[in-house]
Amino acid sequence: MEFTFYLSGAIAVAATLMVITGLNAVHALLYLIVSLLAVAIVFYVLGAPFAAALEVIIYAGAIMVLFVFVMMMLNLGKAAAAREQDWLTPGIWAGPAVLASLLLAELGYIFAQGGTAAGAVAVTAKEVGIALFGPYLLGVELASLLLLAGLVGACHLGRHEDVHHGWDEDERHENG
Amino acid sequence: MWNSLKTMWTIFLHMFRRRVTIQYPDEKPVIPPRWRGRIILSRDPDGEERCVACYLCAAACPVDCIALQATEDEYGRRYPSFFRINFSRCIFCGYCEEACPTDAIQLTPDFEMGEYDRKNLVYEKEDLLIDGTGKYPGYNFYRVAGLAIKGKDKGDAQDEAPPVDLHRLLP
Amino acid sequence: MSELALAWSNVILILAVVFSFAALLSWIERRLLGVWQDRYGPNRVGPFGLLQIAADAIKLLSKEDWVPPFSEKALFVLAPVIIAVTTLLAFAVVPVAPGIGVVDLNIGLLFFLAMSSLGVYSIVLGGWASNNKYSLLGGFRAAAQMLSYEVFMGLSLMGVVMLAGSFNLRDIVAAQEDLWFCIPQILGFITFTVAGIAEARRLPFDLPEAENELVAGFHTEYSSMKFGLFFIGEYVGVILISAMMVTLFFGGWLGPLLPPLMWFLLKTFIVIGFFILLRASLPRPRYDQLMAYAWKVMLPLTLVNLLVTGAIVLAWKS
Numbered sequence: 001m002e003f004t005f006y007l008s009g010a011i012a013v014a015a016t017l018m019v020i021t022g023l024n025a026v027h028a029l030l031y032l033i034v035s036l037l038a039v040a041i042v043f044y045v046l047g048a049p050f051a052a053a054l055e056v057i058i059y060a061g062a063i064m065v066l067f068v069f070v071m072m073m074l075n076l077g078k079a080a081a082a083r084e085q086d087w088l089t090p091g092i093w094a095g096p097a098v099l100a101s102l103l104l105a106e107l108g109y110i111f112a113q114g115g116t117a118a119g120a121v122a123v124t125a126k127e128v129g130i131a132l133f134g135p136y137l138l139g140v141e142l143a144s145l146l147l148l149a150g151l152v153g154a155c156h157l158g159r160h161e162d163v164h165h166g167w168d169e170d171e172r173h174e175n176g
Numbered sequence: 177m178w179n180s181l182k183t184m185w186t187i188f189l190h191m192f193r194r195r196v197t198i199q200y201p202d203e204k205p206v207i208p209p210r211w212r213g214r215i216i217l218s219r220d221p222d223g224e225e226r227c228v229a230c231y232l233c234a235a236a237c238p239v240d241c242i243a244l245q246a247t248e249d250e251y252g253r254r255y256p257s258f259f260r261i262n263f264s265r266c267i268f269c270g271y272c273e274e275a276c277p278t279d280a281i282q283l284t285p286d287f288e289m290g291e292y293d294r295k296n297l298v299y300e301k302e303d304l305l306i307d308g309t310g311k312y313p314g315y316n317f318y319r320v321a322g323l324a325i326k327g328k329d330k331g332d333a334q335d336e337a338p339p340v341d342l343h344r345l346l347p
Numbered sequence: 348m349s350e351l352a353l354a355w356s357n358v359i360l361i362l363a364v365v366f367s368f369a370a371l372l373s374w375i376e377r378r379l380l381g382v383w384q385d386r387y388g389p390n391r392v393g394p395f396g397l398l399q400i401a402a403d404a405i406k407l408l409s410k411e412d413w414v415p416p417f418s419e420k421a422l423f424v425l426a427p428v429i430i431a432v433t434t435l436l437a438f439a440v441v442p443v444a445p446g447i448g449v450v451d452l453n454i455g456l457l458f459f460l461a462m463s464s465l466g467v468y469s470i471v472l473g474g475w476a477s478n479n480k481y482s483l484l485g486g487f488r489a490a491a492q493m494l495s496y497e498v499f500m501g502l503s504l505m506g507v508v509m510l511a512g513s514f515n516l517r518d519i520v521a522a523q524e525d526l527w528f529c530i531p532q533i534l535g536f537i538t539f540t541v542a543g544i545a546e547a548r549r550l551p552f553d554l555p556e557a558e559n560e561l562v563a564g565f566h567t568e569y570s571s572m573k574f575g576l577f578f579i580g581e582y583v584g585v586i587l588i589s590a591m592m593v594t595l596f597f598g599g600w601l602g603p604l605l606p607p608l609m610w611f612l613l614k615t616f617i618v619i620g621f622f623i624l625l626r627a628s629l630p631r632p633r634y635d636q637l638m639a640y641a642w643k644v645m646l647p648l649t650l651v652n653l654l655v656t657g658a659i660v661l662a663w664k665s
Contacts, residue, residue, distance in 0.1 A: 199387070
């Protein structure tokens with residue numbers, strides 16, 4: 001189990017690096033999907049199968065499909081790849097890279113201390129549910145409120161503007 | 177939803193209907209006699225070629241698949257020296273049959289003409305000519321036409337008065 | 348050691364059965380479609396036309412395996428692999444009969460949902476990598492359709508999970524000992540069926556490959572065995588959805604007299620027949636109708652089902 005944890009962790013890190021350095025947007029997204037799948041495996045190995053399944057269903061399966069969808073719509077060509085190339089100068093990525101490597105060092109330290117690594121207690125779906133609707137009820141409700149606001153906003157944005165005068169639209173179609 | 181379910185039930189019941197498929201190579205379909213299939217050249221009841229090589233069929237053909245050459249025998253009867261139909265071009269429209277003044281060229285209910293070699297689809301006169309009269313038994317162009325040929329002089333045709341002797345000038 | 352051998356024989360057996368059945372399904376489907384359209388269907392090659400499968404396989408194998416020069420080559424090759432892998436992986440959790448099955452996951456149901464949601468990448472990427480406008484449109488349609496139908500596909504199964512109290516598919520089957528879930532979960536059953544057809548891209552909802560508008564949709568540029576993989580992937584998907592419907596709503600292997608395996612196969616086959624009947628009878632909806640149907644009819648229906656089931660389970664438990 002230890003081995004699978006480290007392997008999938010390494011895959012996740014490598015894939016994420018490829019996401020950052022990739023020039024083609026769709027290829028970068030594919031690496032991001034791989035990275036998410038690797039993270040799901042990490043979750044599973046750490047004893048959180050529910051979180052792992054949700055990671056795949058929601059992140060890899062739904063949200064990333066939306067991302068890919070948008071990328072396909074944008075039809076980015078060679079010009080976009082060239083611009084990406086320009087952005088990848090050391091000056092831009094050095095700062096975040098240093099901060100991230102600090103985090104990595106911290107993580108390594110935690111592991112070296114023998115923190116909660118592989119072999120932790122399994123968290124079942126029931127426990128997740130009890131936690132969400134017990135001590136974290138307020139947080140869940142706030143998040144759902146936020147989602148509702150987002151939904152209403154999307155509904156407003158996606159509304160047809162001239163719903164109330166349909167004959168106007170018909171006329172325009174005839175003229176157009 | 178209910179409508180869809182009703183549709184599905186109806187389609188399901190079609191399982192018990194009679195099949196409409198005719199299992200072709202094992203079971204031959206009945207083809208109407210006026211079917212426009214393989215083209216033939218017919219003969220008149222006397223056993224002579226009906227075709228008078230007038231070129232009307234070649235002119236009527238929209239895809240130019242008919243080629244022929246007219247010639248005459250020693251008595252002045254016209255016939256084609258060769259008659260060639262390229263069936264890889266033919267669209268079986270039947271215009272040649274409509275154009276033919278002597279009912280010589282006819283379309284038949286035969287459609288099984290598949291070949292592995294395209295060249296074999298070019299039919300010559302000996303492939304086209306049949307021994308019978310085809311769809312119009314009894315019709316004999318030269319028996320109703322005024323032209324004199326071997327064995328039939330002027331005035332011998334059906335319902336034909338003998339020719340007027342121009343030199344006598346008497347009624 | 349014998350346990351390992353047993354596990355491996357299980358895996359190989361299920362793989363072989365699924366693959367051969369998927370191939371056979373291409374013949375069964377054509378015969379059944381013929382039967383429902385007053386025809387015979389393929390009956391020339393071999394007894395009852397059974398060797399049609401072999402003829403098709405030879406045809407597919409001997410065709411030119413063409414990768415278009417204008418395509419995104421790596422993704423183009425990868426796309427058909429994804430669908431075959433994800434649908435076959437999802438089969439790992441299907442409980443065929445007691446003792447027959449690849450793995451017994453605690454989160455089996457979620458695993459199935461995860462794999463079916465990953466399968467859409469195959470279609471989307473295949474459509475995008477082909478670099479062809481029809482393929483791209485097919486890919487778009489697939490992405491939007493899958494996203495919309497996945498939303499309530501997962502939710503429609505939560506009623507079953509509530510009743511069974513587990514994500515484990517074997518527990519779910521065992522919970523149907525007294526009553527199949529298709530009766531208390533009739534709404535969930537209907538919504539899952541609709542979502543399942545859309546997930547398998549079967550005919551009323553085959554918008555991604557709608558022949559009469561998009562040539563062949565996402566697999567326009569595919570030929571030979573790459574097309575064959577898409578084809579097999581679709582049929583394996585049909586078998587998978589049918590097997591899941593049987594597992595979740597029709598009591599899986601449960602049934603009197605016959606051995607459990609027979610019951611499972613029989614039920615699955617009936618559901619597959621139902622899928623083919625759908626294909627034979629229903630027309631394809633327009634694209635906006637499809638999306639409106641998912642969001643405005645099916646999703647509210649699923650939420651109502653979830654609410655009512657939750658309330659009843661709560662009242663019954665306390």
